[in-house]
Amino acid sequence: MQAAVIVFPGSNCDRDVAVALERASGQRPLMVWHKDSVLPDVDLIVLPGGFSYGDYLRSGAIAAHSPVLRDVKARAEKGTAVLGICNGFQVLIESGLLPGGLLRNESLKYICKDVGLTVQSNESVFTRHYHSDQRVVFPIAHGDGNYFIDESGRKRLEDEERIAFRYCDTKGQVTPEANPNGSVANIAGIYNKQRNVLGMMPHPERLADPALGGNDGAAMFDGLVEALS
Amino acid sequence: MKARVHVTLKTGVLDPQGKAIQHALSQLDFDGVEGVRTGKVFELELTDTDQTHARERVEAMCQQLLANTVIENYDIEIG
Numbered sequence: 001m002q003a004a005v006i007v008f009p010g011s012n013c014d015r016d017v018a019v020a021l022e023r024a025s026g027q028r029p030l031m032v033w034h035k036d037s038v039l040p041d042v043d044l045i046v047l048p049g050g051f052s053y054g055d056y057l058r059s060g061a062i063a064a065h066s067p068v069l070r071d072v073k074a075r076a077e078k079g080t081a082v083l084g085i086c087n088g089f090q091v092l093i094e095s096g097l098l099p100g101g102l103l104r105n106e107s108l109k110y111i112c113k114d115v116g117l118t119v120q121s122n123e124s125v126f127t128r129h130y131h132s133d134q135r136v137v138f139p140i141a142h143g144d145g146n147y148f149i150d151e152s153g154r155k156r157l158e159d160e161e162r163i164a165f166r167y168c169d170t171k172g173q174v175t176p177e178a179n180p181n182g183s184v185a186n187i188a189g190i191y192n193k194q195r196n197v198l199g200m201m202p203h204p205e206r207l208a209d210p211a212l213g214g215n216d217g218a219a220m221f222d223g224l225v226e227a228l229s
Numbered sequence: 230m231k232a233r234v235h236v237t238l239k240t241g242v243l244d245p246q247g248k249a250i251q252h253a254l255s256q257l258d259f260d261g262v263e264g265v266r267t268g269k270v271f272e273l274e275l276t277d278t279d280q281t282h283a284r285e286r287v288e289a290m291c292q293q294l295l296a297n298t299v300i301e302n303y304d305i306e307i308g
Contacts, residue, residue: 058297094297101300106245146243148242149299150299
């Protein structure tokens with residue numbers, strides 16, 4: 001599986017996700033600068049975490065208009081797998097590839113900690129190595145991760161089973177107390193309609209090696225390699 | 230020509246910064262503030278000479294970049 005990791009000015013998880021991808025696939029991802037207007041031929045495009053353009057205007061808003069995004073959108077529409085993590089999720093939202101908006105955390109605090117998530121739907125190239133309702137632990141590290149969508153939008157996501165992950169407690173229960181940032185219905189990650197685009201606030205690449213204190217993220221990268229090789 | 234754009238969060242969208250400011254105002258003994266909504270102001274210097282055309286362009290700028298219309302409203306003043 002050949003992956004490309006897009007690097008924006010301010011990306012800071014680009015190398016972390018490249019390490020996780022190389023560990024799973026044995027192949028080093030191509031690092032693509034945001035000013036490149038044409039992407040190489042790849043099986044997976046990753047928009048990494050960080051603070052693209054310093055989060056000016058709104059998180060992800062400027063990156064969503066950088067030259068490389070035009071080709072990312074075109075590839076996504078043709079079916080190439082696209083994974084946006086944290087700032088990458090914000091970019092996918094701002095570019096219109098995923099619905100909704102990401103607001104400031106309800107607590108107004110930047111939150112950096114491990115959180116529990118339940119896998120809501122494992123029917124995608126990203127989550128096929130998890131079971132539905134499986135509880136996993138990934139870290140979050142964000143100030144603007146409060147997912148918002150209006151009532152009809154939320155219903156559409158639920159009806160189409162496009163919610164990938166929800167924040168949950170240690171027992172796997174989706175409760176208001178387990179919601180770290182105020183997201184609507186504890187939503188932590190969503191798919192597009194074709195399920196080839198996943199955006200999520202938590203960082204699977206930061207717990208994808210037992211040496212990091214957890215390995216729950218590795219199954220995402222292993223699943224991608226299996227599906228896309 | 231100048232344009233001023235106000236971008237605010239839509240009604241019903243939680244504004245935690247506004248809530249924090251409201252709380253701070255009450256700490257300063259400013260009573261009777263029932264709500265605070267925060268927002269952004271953009272002042273644009275335009276080369277346009279036609280007001281209608283300028284408004285159309287600024288409208289497009291709001292739709293494409295200045296506001297996220299899923300969560301924000303915008304208001305344009307020209308001149």
